[in-house]
Amino acid sequence: MMEQRILDIADHLLLIERELQVRGWWDEVSPSESALASTVPFAVDTLAFxxxxxxxxxxxxxxxxxxxxxxxxxxxxxxxxxxVFTDRPEESRELRRLLAAFDRLIAA
Structure with missing residues (x-):
């Protein structure tokens, strides 16, 4: 049986995805392959967070x-x-809450 933590993480990934969509921060078109191939942490050189x-x-x-x-x-x-969201604290509140919960689940 799948461990509860795995299920919780999976749920959180869906919630993060949904929040990105709700905020209008979800792209229909993929970035270029070169942008996705960035080796920099968080691909900050080629992608928005x-x-x-x-x-x-x-x-x-x-x-x-x-x-x-x-x-x-x-x-x-x-x-x-x-x-990333210092200039958008209100807009990003729910996303940051979800990401914080994700960090805690991973650290568990």
Missing amino acids: EQWLQWIFLPRMKLILEHGHPLPSASGILIMAET
């Missing part, structure tokens, strides 16, 4: 869960989100 969440983080986490790969031992997504 929201794009990184949509095109790199969410698909990567879904693959990890679907294939039963080991989970990352730590997640610092909230720290990055706090930095």
Whole structure:
């Protein structure tokens, strides 16, 4: 049976996805392959943070869960989100709350 933590993480990924859509921060068109191939943390050189969440983080986490790969031992997504959204504290409140909960689930 799937561990409860895995199910909780999967739920959180869906909530993060939904929040990005609700905010209008969800792209219909994928960034270029070169943009997605960035090796810089959070692909800050080629993608907006929201794009990184949509095109790199969410698909990567879904693959990890679907294939039963080991989970990352730590997640610092909230720290990055706090930095990115300093100018949008109200708009990003729910997304940051979800990312904080995700960080806690990973650290568990």
